[in-house]
Amino acid sequence: MSISLTEDVKTIAELESQPLEILQQVQRTGRPVIVTDKGKPAVVILDAALYERQLRTLNLAHLLAEAEAEVQAKKTRPAQDFLSELSRAKKV
Numbered sequence: 050m051s052i053s054l055t056e057d058v059k060t061i062a063e064l065e066s067q068p069l070e071i072l073q074q075v076q077r078t079g080r081p082v083i084v085t086d087k088g089k090p091a092v093v094i095l096d097a098a099l100y101e102r103q104l105r106t107l108n109l110a111h112l113l114a115e116a117e118a119e120v121q122a123k124k125t126r127p128a129q130d131f132l133s134e135l136s137r138a139k140k141v
Contacts, residue, residue, distance in 0.1 A: 051080065
């Protein structure tokens with residue numbers, strides 16, 4: 050995701066005086082807007098669809114990290130054993 054430092058960084062005063070314009074900018078460009086307070090980043094405004102995609106990506110990354118940890122800890126079993134167990138379970 051790219052960010053334009055000249056367009057996508059706004060002050061709290063700009064947010065207070067132009068809230069609709071800033072929301073429209075986020076929706077139009079698809080880029081987040083960073084709102085600063087006293088020169089420091091305070092909040093980021095994201096398009097809802099982008100936020101949901103980022104949440105799904107983060108959740109997937111957590112699942113993959115857990116799986117990787119299980120592989121590293123050798124908490125695995127041969128695929129054939131799993132497939133056999135799955136096949137038996139479906140017959141029950």
